Amino acid sequence: MGFVPTMGALHQGHISLIEIAQKYADEVVVSIYVNPEQFAPDEDFEEYPRTLHDDLRKCEELGVSAVFAPTDEVMYGGESYLSIQIDRLNEYMDGGSRPGFFEGIALVVNKLFNIVRPDIAVFGQKDIQQFRILQQMVREFNHDVILKMGPIIRANDGLAISSRNSYLSDEQRKKAPGLYRALRYVKGQLLDGIKKPALLLDHQKSELEAKGFEVDYFNVYSFDRIKPVAELQRGRKYILGGAVYLGETRLIDNMIIKLEN
Numbered sequence: 356m357g358f359v360p361t362m363g364a365l366h367q368g369h370i371s372l373i374e375i376a377q378k379y380a381d382e383v384v385v386s387i388y389v390n391p392e393q394f395a396p397d398e399d400f401e402e403y404p405r406t407l408h409d410d411l412r413k414c415e416e417l418g419v420s421a422v423f424a425p426t427d428e429v430m431y432g433g434e435s436y437l438s439i440q441i442d443r444l445n446e447y448m449d450g451g452s453r454p455g456f457f458e459g460i461a462l463v464v465n466k467l468f469n470i471v472r473p474d475i476a477v478f479g480q481k482d483i484q485q486f487r488i489l490q491q492m493v494r495e496f497n498h499d500v501i502l503k504m505g506p507i508i509r510a511n512d513g514l515a516i517s518s519r520n521s522y523l524s525d526e527q528r529k530k531a532p533g534l535y536r537a538l539r540y541v542k543g544q545l546l547d548g549i550k551k552p553a554l555l556l557d558h559q560k561s562e563l564e565a566k567g568f569e570v571d572y573f574n575v576y577s578f579d580r581i582k583p584v585a586e587l588q589r590g591r592k593y594i595l596g597g598a599v600y601l602g603e604t605r606l607i608d609n610m611i612i613k614l615e616n
């Protein structure tokens with residue numbers, strides 16, 4: 356059984372994960388649940404798009420075997436005396452900017468794995484730190500599931516597709532691929548042999564700010580530890596990741612960098 360956990364408002368990114376799951380599994384289960392535990396009080400839990408009717412139709416068209424769309428009562432009913440704590444892997448990137456975010460995700464995915472009991476679960480590279488943390492959770496908590504990572508699905512202009520893109524005004528939507536372009540430029544430079552990316556990153560950050568983005572982070576991180584790296588080495592795997600605000604809307608994107616030996 357394959358499993359694709361989502362918060363709904365299904366788009367091409369989610370659909371691609373469902374199709375990957377279908378390649379590996381006979382039956383695919385999709386969950387749709389806007390998990391309150393991963394939203395901070397000042398975040399967009401209330402506004403988050405909820406389109407269950409359309410989502411169910413899409414799942415049916417794709418041949419999904421079952422959709423699990425629980426209520427809050429099912430997921431968090433009853434008193435809770437326990438919590439999950441993440442000690443590492445969440446100091447930087449989204450973990451650094453959104454305290455409690457990955458604890459909320461680890462909690463809900465832990466529950467979902469125990470309820471759905473999948474053999475394979477597919478997550479998107481779009482949320483690469485989430486993938487890395489869940490990989491660790493599976494290892495440390497002995498979940499009997501294999502994780503697969505699906506590539507980032509993008510609009511024609513390069514913007515990573517996201518349920519939150521619906522918050523963007525027309526003008527913001529036109530600007531939004533700037534984050535992708537900055538990442539692509541830096542990736543090219545790193546593959547061309549720039550080993551110490553600090554100046555390059557600073558310059559791109561300033562360019563983004565000049566274009567009207569508020570940069571939350573824009574840096575190169577080790578894949579294994581999710582820590583910033585000052586100097587890249589051959590044969591290692593890195594994440595070039597960025598998060599920006601356009602107005603109130605937070606956009607994230609990343610690229611994996613692997614320098615060949």
Ligand code: AMP
Nearest residue numbers: 361362368478479481482506507508516
């Ligand atoms: P969400 O509904 O935003 O919680 O996302 C559910 C799953 O879809 C997560 O594993 C995300 O990483 C993945 N996902 C979201 N956007 C994309 C995208 N543009 N391409 C590929 N996967 C995505």
